[in-house]
Amino acid sequence: MENPAPRPTYTPKTAADGVIEALQILEGRWKMTILFHLFDKGTLRFSELSRAIPDVSEKMLIQQLKKLEQDGIVARVVYPQVPPKVEYSLTPVGQALCPALDALLFWAEQWKQVLVESNS
Numbered sequence: 001m002e003n004p005a006p007r008p009t010y011t012p013k014t015a016a017d018g019v020i021e022a023l024q025i026l027e028g029r030w031k032m033t034i035l036f037h038l039f040d041k042g043t044l045r046f047s048e049l050s051r052a053i054p055d056v057s058e059k060m061l062i063q064q065l066k067k068l069e070q071d072g073i074v075a076r077v078v079y080p081q082v083p084p085k086v087e088y089s090l091t092p093v094g095q096a097l098c099p100a101l102d103a104l105l106f107w108a109e110q111w112k113q114v115l116v117e118s119n120s
Contacts, residue, residue, distance in 0.1 A: 025071045030056045030064045032101075035090070038074065039098050043089040073097070 010018070026032065030053060037044060037052050044052070050061055065088060068074040073094040079085040090097075 025073070026097075028064050028067065030060060031068060034061075034064055034068065035073070035094070035097065035101070038088065038090050038094070039101075043087050046086045046088065049088060068094075 008014075026035075033053055033056075034049065037049060041048075046061075046065075049065075050056070050058060053061065056064075065074060065076070069076050072091055075089050075091050075094075077087045077089075079087070
């Protein structure tokens with residue numbers, strides 16, 4: 001078995017820069033919602049995503065998916081048929097986000113609880 005590459009050593013600045021870069025990839029009103037639907041279902045057709053997120057316009061959904069695809073988070077597969085069939089799923093890099101986003105969600109729940117308790 002191969003040894004994994006050693007983890008880089010971070011300074012406070014490089015750590016902050018790395019997190020800022022990651023958050024910039026994920027920023028956008030609908031990206032998180034798209035990601036959590038794909039975490040839940042695995043692969044979804046464009047129409048299924050559109051129905052699952054009724055408040056997003058088709059244009060915005062296309063833009064957000066295109067950006068996630070460009071950033072290597074989402075894979076897009078087009079099937080040559082009429083009408084066109086397009087499916088979206090997470091790439092391995094996108095799937096690797098799941099534990100990080102779950103940890104962030106857990107942190108957010110704890111933070112909210114602290115706020116509730118401090119306001120009581």
